[in-house]
Amino acid sequence: MPGTGKRTNEGTHGRKDAPARGKAVRRSVRASLLPASERIGEIISRLQRRYPEARCSLEHRDPLQLLVATILSAQCTDVRVNLVTRDLFRKYRAAGDYAAADPAVFESEIRSTGFFRNKTKSVIGMAQGLLERFSGRVPDTMDDLTSLPGVGRKTANVVLGNAFGKDEGVVVDTHVARLTGLLGLTEQTVPEKIEQDLMRIVPRRRWTLFSHLLIHHGRAVCIARRPRCDACPVADLCPSAEV
DNA sequence: ATCCCGAGGG
């Protein structure tokens, strides 16, 4: 086999941190901002006004579809995931369909989402777990969901919050990790620790909404490659904003 | 801390 293409991959989360933006960060002007706990309310309020339509952007009709879509979403845009699942969900309708899938065929079907070998093992293994331990149904608790292969806290939080309407945790994806760091809502870089900080300062009833707001903001304005601080509704509440 | 991996933006 073409074996290891040894692509120089880099980590996934928490890029070392790149304060670099060519210019030495000039945050002295906003050095005197209120603590996170006193800015969070206004931040959520303004983002909600800006993105009133913020919701889960992974297309799904039931918990199983959302679970599969979320597993496929790792390091991949939601647009591409939706493109793949549109055909996938037509063929695989129940846990048993995924559990009985031919790995080679499934790999080719989700290939464009990247990490296709790992994702195939995760989806098929997850489906087999559903059949063996949950009667083929997607469980609605954090412990049961994370007991499934390929399902971590992030994926479990997405399913719990969007398919079951339960705010069990805060979804910390690449956008949430980046933006909360820039906003000075946490000093942590490990997703789980970021989530712990956010669960303390964000009202529980807003946990799911909060993630959607940051994800939308991260795509539209606070873009990783080039944040548009000039168009940001919370720039005056952000210690990293470069006017 | 590393690896898995394709696709699109700049």
Add this chain to the structure above:
DNA sequence: CCCTCTGGAT
């Protein structure tokens, strides 16, 4: 070419 995209397992 380099970076980023709704991560999880080792």
